[in-house]
Amino acid sequence: MARKAKRKVNQKKPQATVEGSSPVSENKSLTAEDDVAPNSPTLSESDAASDLVDTFQPPSSATTVEAVVSDNSVGNKVDEGDVDNETVNSGKVAVNDETESAANESDVDADIDISLMELLPVKTLNAYNAGIEKYIEWSQSIYPDDAFFDKVTGEKAFLWLRHIAAEGKTSKLGATVPYSRSTLIHYLAGINLVYKRQIAEEIERTGDASVAWDPPRTPEVKEFLKNYGKSSQLNSVHGATPQSDELDASPRAIPPSTPPRNTLAVKRDLDDRYNGLTYSHAELKRIVHHGFVRKNPSSVLALLLARNLAYPLSKLRYIELADIRVSEPTAPFGTVLAIAKNGYVTGCVRHAEVEVCPHFAMAQAAVRRWGDAKIDFAVRGKFAGLKLFAARGSDGFQPVYATHHKSTLTKLMDGAGVGPYNVTYAGLWAAAQACRARGIPEGVIEEFIHWSAPEASLETYLADVVPEPLLALGGYATDAQETCTRDSVVPPDSLVHAVFPHLQAWRDVLAGSSSFQNHFQGATLDDVLETARMAKDAIRTLDYLARVFIEDWKFLPAKYRQEKHPVFATEAYARFRREQDAFFPANGTAVASGPFTISTMADVNEYFGYLVEENKSLRVALESLTKRVDQMSRLVQDxxxxxxxxxxxxxxAPFVPPPKRRRKEAVTVKHDFVFKRSPADMREVYREFTESTDGVPCPLDLEEQHGNAWRGASSSTTSQYFCRRRKVYNIVQNGIRNGLSVDEAIDALEAHYLTSGLPLLIFISGRITDASLPKALRS
Known part of the structure; x- marks a missing residue:
């Protein structure tokens, strides 16, 4: 037994190895203080660059060092701060409290040479990796346009350390506890290694040995670590000026009067990310202009609402929404320029125009405020569960509570009271306030508010009223209305007609349709689908759609800048562009306009390439729309x-079952412009289904001649049309079999319809059931 023990003592201890490096021949195990020993071997900068480990990857692909540290044990991954007050040496060398304290103090003032990486114990390396991964996650969320380690600087290191210290870590019991000072030191050491690697790579690339930038270990960082854990550290972590009694002893204290936090939004909370930071007006504008808003607008919001009493709040009034506009519909969260209360920031905005949530609501969801009006906001949440809280300000700003739910449609036109409110309607409400401020009549505002509806309702309600492609693009126009500011610059008619040569044809056809003369006159206004009255004015949808296309030219990608089109040489376009430049200062430089008209399908595909590249349904709708425009323009000719x-x-003609493509064209054209109606009475429904018009076969004749083949060759709208009117026809036939005449059966069905209180299209689409019919009309 003694021989075995002696053999074990004489065994060489294996060295901790790192991917990409070779083990050291010396039998040596280092402690935390050894990694900064002054007599440690060093390498040249180029050797340092080549020997540095390649484990500093993004969190999704990061590799964690694992090595054998003893005969019978394997190094484990260190969890976010398992080095807290523990022995960092994975061997058997003990480190007492005094030694560790001395090592920590030494780490604050000294840099770790990257040549020592292969000599460090596994737990130390894993602690470095954990810090680097946390830094990557933070850096990507704060600086989304940067590379993973684009110039690690002392400023970034300081901001990151403050963020980590304020956030704390999750213990094994699930509680949030502060990081130990030694853990933060090891985290910072890992970032310092990345900094040294960047310097070495830059020297190797440029050959300039003098290259350097702000190192992570700045005096502010050293001071922060020296004071970390002391009683004064609470104020340092949570802002230079704590606000009276709003903060308790916990590093993550939140004023009790603020709304409860969503667990998903804890890491993005407004009071934890940018506490105590000071940004100049120029820095704010630079951050905003360099894609910050588009990539991470909620962070911009947090930046503007940070508790930062050192920053003069009066300067916020100079940051116009033109500087931070979010025009992309895909933005996860809009920018709100406002002042929060209850422990965030309190102040006055003399002149601010607020845009709220461009994906859900109109960008013009704000009221222009003058004077010393105070707007109190507290904003939190994410894309899936947005919550917007607004308190009544000193100027009488109305309260709104918004959640991302489409089920409840509670209007707050008068602003009296707080209740569930669809986010889109919250935007419309705010837009209505802006309209009132500009003197727009209440009747126009009321009509505007009712111009939006849930998508499912629109699809059901408008299927037979507006042609499907127009409805698809009308939906795009409605979305654009909600996401872009389009209420001050109106393209001149000459420009609209130059771009849309068939627009007047659309207007004439729709204006003569009985859908817009009869169908909505009898519709009940108490129905939920009242909000779908956009179909009542499809002509306005067309005009608005043309306007959206033209205004979007200003924001097309830069690759279209060199293209030319005759329409851009017109005086109308020049005047329109001048007005647009005055209203959309956006980035300070005008984006070149697009070159395309909507007169050909090639132009449509090119113009909407960035929108419809992956959207097959929209592409098909665009193709169908262009074909129908050409057909309608012929129908309204002299x-x-x-x-x-x-x-x-x-x-x-004559109509015979031709090849599939030809048959589709013949039936679709005749059906779309002859049968596509939603008449106001059952008698006309029955007549259009059973009687030919101007020599064109009716659906009943087509079915008798060709069975279901003709419907299979036509559009889905044709099938919907046939099925709905066939249902009316079958009910009338039931009445005839029960002894009623055709007129009596139709009168009975129409009386049943009128008592239902439903629009005709909804009634005949799915609300007619055999059990609900009068006995004389049942089968």
Missing amino acids: SSDSDELAEESEDD
């Missing part, structure tokens, strides 16, 4: 062109 139209129709 009588002098009627012979040409008749000759075209003769080519399609």
